[in-house]
Amino acid sequence: MDIMLRKKEIKDEDEPDLTEAATAAETTIDTIFTLTTNDTYYTNGPEPNAGTGAENASQKQNRINKWLLTRSKFDSVAIANTGDKQKYKRVKHKDIPAATRKLLDATHKKAGKIRESIRKATEELSTNADNIRAATRSALLGGDRTGKGAFTDIPADAFTTTYVGACVTLNGPGKSLASDMACLCGSGSSTAPSTLSVSTAYTAGTTYTTDYNTASNGVSIYKTLHSFCEATTEAQPFTPATITAQLHAFATLLGRHTLSSATNKCTFAYGKGEASGNQCTGNQASKHSCVNYPAAFKQNTRTKIGQAIKL
Structure with a gap:
């Protein structure tokens, strides 16, 4: 048990690990949305959240620079199952049929909701893992033990x-x-x-x-x-x-x-x-x-x- 605690790996063998597949799907959706969005969004990125106050010229430029750095990663995304040479390409929003634009927007909104659900689930899993480690450390060492942080030396x-x-x-x-x-x-x-x-x-x-x-x-x-x-x-x-x-x-x-x-x-x-x-x-x-x-x-x-x- 001591050795397992030091390994720090907790998992349920009955649950498949979908992390890699979920990350790939999220990257694909973000890439398609970014490369098909309107010119304003594509150039300047998302607007500041409401309630954060007005931004000055310097703050706006910093925000845009960060967005351009984020956007640059989508230029090298390969289309799944087609080989690294076939990349997604920018298609202007106005050139996309209206029905397709609606479908893209709806897909991205759904992806955002899924992303939030994954974030909450990840937080819950992290809390559960801490509880499991705490219970196991208490069993090994007696008393009440924390499940956070690295496994300490035997006290x-x-x-x-x-x-x-x-x-x-x-x-x-x-x-x-x-x-x-x-x-x-x-x-x-x-x-x-x-x-x-x-x-x-x-x-x-x-x-x-x-x-x-x-x-x-x-x-x-x-x-x-x-x-x-x-x-x-x-x-x-x-x-x-x-x-x-x-x-x-x-x-x-x-x-x-x-x-x-x-x-x-x-x-x-x-x-x-x-x-x-x-x-x-x-x-x-x-x-x-x-x-x-x-x-x-x-x-x-x-x-x-x-x-x-x-x-």
Whole structure:
């Protein structure tokens, strides 16, 4: 998920991308309208909007110069599907049959309405994308997160100050997905690569000696895991399919190892757990690091299974 957030690409696989086609159609309509408009419009461009006040000679000339620069791009527009050598050519408005002029004017007005609809839809999509990013960042990092701007570095407030507090007690499991991953790949003390190897086989060349006993160490543990994911996993865009696949993988592994001697039999525990005590001790020697969701359920039946459910 961290990798997807950094990719910043959000899309719906069921919706076709019509951006290129819409842009081409808009260019064609603007070209035809500009090259067939009356002489005044063709020479001076559109008049200032009503309510902007009268313009002096200098302001008018600046407006016309900008228009001429805009108009110049239409001189090089190729007619679609005819090759680059066939360009649109200026046809004076007075030489066009009246019925055709009306059709051209009506087409351009409709295009303007469509352009405004596209603008509003684009704004709505941008807002929706911000909301999606905010929800996903909140799931990964906990708390309320903004969906605007680039994805920032992992903050320490996504983690707690002790392994037990993060991974075993009521308010720890589910604080953030980042913290839960640190629970799987870290321990309270005597951390060694053997602990990390419980969660991933990709540990070559890793110096892994960080204990989960401070929030900043939680960041270090998570970044170690992230570096493996970044090296072995191709970034994917946010789509319903990719999110569903990740949630399915999470649900499949939840409570996979049921140990009858554990306090809660490891039901709903995320990770291997230990067949005694509170099952998620964070003891490096035991290699039984896990997220103790059962403890949270036992103390508060309304607790949900981690931030993943927010997605």
